[in-house]
Amino acid sequence: MxxxxxxxxxxxxxxxxxxxxxxxxxxxxxxxxxxxxxxxxxxxxxxxxxxxxxxxxxxxxxxxxxxxxxxxxxxxxxxxxxxxxxxxxxxxxxxxxxxxxxxxxxxxxPGITAASAAAALVGAPLMCDFCVISLSDLLADRTVILRRVRAAAENDFVTALYNPGSTKRRDLLEFTVETFRKAGGDELPVAVVHDIARPGERFSIGKISEFPFEEINMTTIVIIGCSRTVVRNGRMYTLRGYQEKYGGFRQ
Amino acid sequence: MxxxxxxxxxxxxxxxxxxxxxxxxxxxxxxxxxxxxxxxxxxxxxxxxxxxxxxxxxxxxxxxxxxxxxxxxxxxxxxxxxxxxxxxxxxxxxxxxxxxxxxxxxxxxPGITAASAAAALVGAPLMCDFCVISLSDLLADRTVILRRVRAAAENDFVTALYNPGSTKRRDLLEFTVETFRKAGGDELPVAVVHDIARPGERFSIGKISEFPFEEINMTTIVIIGCSRTVVRNGRMYTLRGYQEKYGGFRQ
The missing domain is CATH 3.40.1010.10 (Tetrapyrrole methylase, N-terminal domain)
Structure with missing residues (x-):
């Protein structure tokens, strides 16, 4: 065939x-x-x-x-x-x-998608349930994108953003960051990963209230944490619940 | 180090x-x-x-x-x-x-996650925005799982379910299937993939109203489509919008 x-x-x-x-x-x-x-x-x-x-x-x-x-x-x-x-x-x-x-x-x-590789670089933010959303409105309806962003933010999903913004399109990212900040608070952790697995690969981890809009371009992946995502020793990861369940391993 | x-x-x-x-x-x-x-x-x-x-x-x-x-x-x-x-x-x-x-x-x-490989086997259901949700309540709070399932169904996300059910735990899967059926209708496409990339790999594609509960076990991945997911020639995939945008390629 x-x-x-x-x-x-x-x-x-x-x-x-x-x-x-x-x-x-x-x-x-x-x-x-x-x-x-x-x-x-x-x-x-x-x-x-x-x-x-x-x-x-x-x-x-x-x-x-x-x-x-x-x-x-x-x-x-x-x-x-x-x-x-x-x-x-x-x-x-x-x-x-x-x-x-x-x-x-x-x-x-299949191949390793950018969210997997970006998550591995910064720690393990995708350890629990997560959403993947593209902010490009070239092929998708803006109202559908906005609605999905709201649903992800308000239901405590870790969220990986593909195509977060370009020089021409910034408003959907501004809406997204503001929506997650309102739902999750100023301290919600965010990782911004550039050129993952390519020359020039680099990342930053910070709070959503200090989102680095000026750094975003077409080769950026953004990962926004949820209420169980922590930043410790420079790594961002999401607690899955082993500590509560099995306890006693951190004396 | x-x-x-x-x-x-x-x-x-x-x-x-x-x-x-x-x-x-x-x-x-x-x-x-x-x-x-x-x-x-x-x-x-x-x-x-x-x-x-x-x-x-x-x-x-x-x-x-x-x-x-x-x-x-x-x-x-x-x-x-x-x-x-x-x-x-x-x-x-x-x-x-x-x-x-x-x-x-x-x-x-990082590695290829099961949702990527399962999606490739059945077609391309994860072409657009999607959620990944585990239905295991061993480490996660059931109310959080239910809330995320509802959010995914009601906001038209394609959704990959990890740990959909075991012999002992079936109720969360029944809730999930019913929630998606209500939100997306009886015809919503679903793929059920067993033992992906392992001996015995097999899958079925069907409608959510005919969900094969009896087939689900711990090595199953379930992918539920969204309103733009189609089943044609035995393959399940999600339309991204090229046809509307560029038109004219299907005479």
Missing amino acids: KTVYAVGLGPGSLALLTPEAREVIGHCDTIAGYKTYLEQIPELLAGKRIIANGMRQEVDRCRAALEAAGDGAEVAVISSGDAGIYGMAGLLLELAESEEFRGIEIRVV | KTVYAVGLGPGSLALLTPEAREVIGHCDTIAGYKTYLEQIPELLAGKRIIANGMRQEVDRCRAALEAAGDGAEVAVISSGDAGIYGMAGLLLELAESEEFRGIEIRVV
């Missing part, structure tokens, strides 16, 4: 690329992806046909990948992080339903 | 173990973990000291790991999936604060 693979590269470093993803990229002869992500894996692309283009050209890129598969190529469409979390897997599945691509199967290869 | 590594193995298959996790396990001389997870990686354990014990002995296991590190061992504490998502990272960070373990650093190595 003709197959297009939707492959998650992980957040950047090859140290987080799974053997499965590497194997799939290795046996494909055609690799499609946003050029910034292709540049992360030059050593895996030697001798392959490349379908590259820029942002907001996802539909064209995925169509080209499906067409190549229709012509007999073995094709991988790569995404940063997990192909199934704000990646190309969904669009490929949707396009593959159309009559012209009937008979091409989409197989999704 | 003395370090204990909290390492995520991914959901089961070595094909999803990252090179970073493999490298860390390779250079450590002592590996601690729940015995079921140690059995996933026998080829990585040759010649190593093993600290193994059963479930609900997490505190003892992590204490033993920290003590071994204090004595000069290089120690990895392994978790299934991501060490920072319902794994051992948080407990290690908490224990490491106590006076006796001061000076031991905890480094978290």
Whole structure:
């Protein structure tokens, strides 16, 4: 059967690329992806046909990948992080339903999503229940984003924000920070992680009342804690309840 | 500096173990973990000291790991999936604060969490905003779980359920399914994934009104869709909005 693979590269470093993803990229002869992500894996692309283009050209890129598969190529469409979390897997599945691509199967290869890697870097804020919300309103309805942000804040979810803001879009982030501050208080811990698993990786941990808006850009992941999230010795993590349950381990 | 590594193995298959996790396990001389997870990686354990014990002995296991590190061992504490998502990272960070373990650093190595791998297997249900909720009330307050379930259902989040039920605990799952059915309707898509990335891996996709309660056990991940989640050609995925935004690709 003709197959297009939707492959998650992980957040950047090859140290987080799974053997499965590497194997799939290795046996494909055609690799499609946003050029910034292709540049992360030059050593895996030697001798392959490349379908590259820029942002907001996802539909064209995925169509080209499906067409190549229709012509007999073995094709991988790569995404940063997990192909199934704000990646190309969904669009490929949707396009593959159309009559012209009937008979091409989409197989999704998962990857480490940015929230996992960012959480590991700062400590373990995602230890308990959490939400993942993208603040990009390019494809999503703003009223739905606002409603989900409110629900996450008011129900004490740890929340990872993808696409928190750009130079043009700052208002959704301001709303989000203010909503969490009102629900969780000024001391609610927040981690801001830049360029996770890429050159220049860095992070800061602070209080939501001192949120560093000026630092946020398109390669930032924000993790907002919940009432059980603590910051100690420079690490941010969420208490799961072992102490209350089993007690006695901190004399 | 003395370090204990909290390492995520991914959901089961070595094909999803990252090179970073493999490298860390390779250079450590002592590996601690729940015995079921140690059995996933026998080829990585040759010649190593093993600290193994059963479930609900997490505190003892992590204490033993920290003590071994204090004595000069290089120690990895392994978790299934991501060490920072319902794994051992948080407990290690908490224990490491106590006076006796001061000076031991905890480094978290992320892994593919079960929700990512389960989503990839069934299609791409986590394409947009989502929640991850554990229905285990062993460490968490039931009222908090119920409140978060309600918030997720009523605000149209795709939701991945960890520890959905055991032979003894079924009521929280019944509440959850009923809450999502009321909020999202009888047709809301649900995927039930068993033993993801392990021998016996299998899944089913259906409607929430026909939820297969009798199939649920401790190795099941449940993914409940949102209003934009579709089931087509046997795959479940969430529409992100490309069609509305860019149009014209399905003639």
